[in-house]
Each structure stands twice: as C-alpha cells, then as structure tokens.
Amino acid sequence: MRRWLSVACAAFVALPLGAGIAQAEEPVEQQDRVGVKVSEALAGQSSPEDFLARASRNDMSAQAVGNNTIAGRLWNDFNNDGYRGDSESGLSTRVVLLGEVNGVPTETETYSQGNGAYAFYNLPAGMYQVWVDVKPVSTWLIPTRISVGGDRQRDSDMVGPVALSMPVHFVDDGPAQRGVDGGFITSEYYYGYSVKNSASAWCLDQESPQGFPTTTVGVHHCNNGINQVWDVKWDFTEHLGIVRFENFSSDYCLDQEYPNGLQTPRVGAYPCNGGTNQNWVLHHNELYGEPALSINQRSGYCLDQEAPRGTPTTVLGAYLCNGGQNQKWYLND
Incomplete structure (x- = not known):
C-alpha cells in the first residue's frame, strides 16, 4: 500500500500545452541517500x-x-x-x-x-x-x-x-x-522521503545540474539523488494537516511563486520563509487508496505534473484541482 497525496477537487482547468515532453531523467550524478x-x-x-x-x-x-x-x-x-x-x-x-x-x-x-x-x-x-x-x-x-x-x-x-x-x-x-x-x-x-507522481511514477526533483541546486523544481525519473529527497515538516501554528516540503540537498522549501504578490502557476524551491505559499494542506482518506488533498494554502491550487493530452512532462505547476492522476502524489522511502 502506498501513501497517496491525492487531489479531489471539483473544478477543472485546461493545462498548458506548451511544456516539453520529458524523454530522460534529469542529468545529475546519482548519489546515495544521506540521512540527518x-x-x-x-x-x-x-x-x-x-x-x-x-x-x-x-x-x-x-x-x-x-x-x-x-x-x-x-x-x-x-x-x-x-x-x-x-x-x-x-x-x-x-x-x-x-x-x-x-x-x-x-x-x-x-x-x-x-x-x-x-x-x-x-x-x-x-x-x-x-x-x-x-x-x-x-x-x-x-x-x-x-x-x-x-x-x-x-x-x-x-x-x-x-x-x-x-x-x-x-x-x-x-x-x-x-x-x-x-x-x-x-x-x-x-532519511526523508521521495514524492512520486501517481500518473508517471516520477519524482519531485529540485533540479541540480552538475550538482549545483537551482530554484527550479521539476518531475524527473527517480535516480536516488539527494535533490529528490524531501523532509515533510508539519506546521502546528494554525491548523492541523499543514506541511512544508523541504529539500534535503538545499534546505529550500517547495514554493508556489508569487513575484510582487502576484499569483503564478510556477512552483519552485526557495529559502524557507514561513509564507503561506510554502504551506501545503493535506487531507487523508484511507478508504479510497489512502488519498489526501495536497493544496497550496495561499492559492488553493493543487500540485500538478503538467501532462498535456495525457503525456507527462517534466514541468511542475499549481493549477485548479481537477482530480487527474497527474495531480496525485505519494510518499515513498
């Protein structure tokens, strides 16, 4: 049984069609997982x-x-x-x-x-x-x-x-x-967790070409790299069910980008700042494959591996929840 982080919202939105289709895993050196x-x-x-x-x-x-x-x-x-x-x-x-x-x-x-x-x-x-x-x-x-x-x-x-x-x-x-x-x-x-997409079985990945972390987060074939390992940190200051995903390699947090306070669909990794755009709300219901909502606290949008016409890409975003498999995730250690 896998622990699902899935989405079951009623609204639907068409996803962008311009994202490139991934053919191979991100070109980074494979590393042994490192514990803290x-x-x-x-x-x-x-x-x-x-x-x-x-x-x-x-x-x-x-x-x-x-x-x-x-x-x-x-x-x-x-x-x-x-x-x-x-x-x-x-x-x-x-x-x-x-x-x-x-x-x-x-x-x-x-x-x-x-x-x-x-x-x-x-x-x-x-x-x-x-x-x-x-x-x-x-x-x-x-x-x-x-x-x-x-x-x-x-x-x-x-x-x-x-x-x-x-x-x-x-x-x-x-x-x-x-x-x-x-x-x-x-x-x-x-040792943290990898966060895998339900549709593609690819891993949430802070892209680190030649070992240098960037602010870009994509979804790539799992390679056991430390840049694909995330700490799930609960936040109890306001409500239950709120987490931050913090990358083991960079200590950066998964972040729906809001440049100058303007909402975008982009999701990256940035220094943790306590902002609600770095908080993700989970809702667990084990009766249906153990699903949970994974929704950005600030926007109410769902973490989404972009998949135009059903073909997965390496692009990660935050979009209106539509219940698609590309918006479902599970933890794996």
Whole structure:
C-alpha cells in the first residue's frame, strides 16, 4: 500500500500545452541517500506540543458527542521492512489524538497496551491526527517505512521523524472507524522521503545540474539523488494537516511563486520563509487508496505534473484541482 497525496477537487482547468515532453531523467550524478541526525531534524520542526498549548486538555471529551473511532497497533519493526510481523513486539507508549472540532483545537491521550493496541472512541465530526510520543521510550525511535506490504492492518501510517499520522476526517458523527498503525525503528538518522507522481511514477526533483541546486523544481525519473529527497515538516501554528516540503540537498522549501504578490502557476524551491505559499494542506482518506488533498494554502491550487493530452512532462505547476492522476502524489522511502 502506498501513501497517496491525492487531489479531489471539483473544478477543472485546461493545462498548458506548451511544456516539453520529458524523454530522460534529469542529468545529475546519482548519489546515495544521506540521512540527518534525528535530533537535528526535530530541531527544525514545529512540535505537536505547539498545538497542545492551544488545545484545552479534555476539551475533546467535553465535546465527545459522536460515535466515530480511531484505533490501531504500534510495534517495534526490528527488521525495518515496514510490515508488522507476527514475532515483532508491541510498543507501549503515550498516544495523543490532536483534533479540530468546529474549528476548536482539542486533544485527548491514552497509552498503547503491551501488544501495541490503542483506541479513541466517541469522536465527533472533525479532523484528527494521531501523534505517537516515543520520547518516554527512546529519543531515537522514529517511524519505519511508510505504507508497504499491502495490508492496512500491518503496515505503518506514521510520517517521521515527528511520528504523526496523515489527517483523518470524519464528515459526520458516525459511526465510522479509521485505522492508524505505526511501526518504529531505532535509528540515529532520518532519511526523508521521495514524492512520486501517481500518473508517471516520477519524482519531485529540485533540479541540480552538475550538482549545483537551482530554484527550479521539476518531475524527473527517480535516480536516488539527494535533490529528490524531501523532509515533510508539519506546521502546528494554525491548523492541523499543514506541511512544508523541504529539500534535503538545499534546505529550500517547495514554493508556489508569487513575484510582487502576484499569483503564478510556477512552483519552485526557495529559502524557507514561513509564507503561506510554502504551506501545503493535506487531507487523508484511507478508504479510497489512502488519498489526501495536497493544496497550496495561499492559492488553493493543487500540485500538478503538467501532462498535456495525457503525456507527462517534466514541468511542475499549481493549477485548479481537477482530480487527474497527474495531480496525485505519494510518499515513498
């Protein structure tokens, strides 16, 4: 199973037809993927504690008028394959459910049992993310490989190194149930993710000819280069489900370009500045191939590999959401 970052908006727009068709991968030297120390990666991220500071403890319990459930299993992924084997032990630790109910930040918490099982019940309509606080166990426990194995009961749904799930939405008070599981490995290093397009299986790529990074971001055949590796950094300062994609090679952020404040369809990589045009909103629904919306927070437009007449090009843009496969992405590590 792959973790999808997909788009399901109702509007449609014709895509530009002038972009060149890619014939080969970007001409850069192939490099081994390079990790960063977990402590350094966490130091550069907004923390779920920032959200908890705005949420009143037990606030969710006070509003618990629904019949929805989020439940799952946490485990020690000893062989680092992203799949919960029968011999792999459960992980007992603090599990926090972050929520937004009627625009109000809420939180509640529990502890997973010895077999790693946990559950949150009686949830009303709203958006939620599961945070697994592994610090009481080990500062070096980070999520294993994401969404592999094809079994939703046995693969991992956590994005590292913060160990946060994709957003889960309940549109009404239920009853409905969602599963959020998490495998964990012991590692001093975090390696980020490639971001692949659903239509082409090509990778999001900060173009770096001869090893020199540019501000251009394209979509190229995957080559394991560090310029195709992205850190998914959650932002908890306003709402749930907001991320920045930061390139491992340059430390630049994926950015819908707004020269002089004027919106364009261009998407590049620029120094991270906290602007909303560098924020991307995700919406997770595992019932349909685990889709999530990936929409620029400032424009409301979707990340798009331009594909005139269905033929993929190397050009990346931000366009009105149309539900096309070229606007769907998934994380792969």
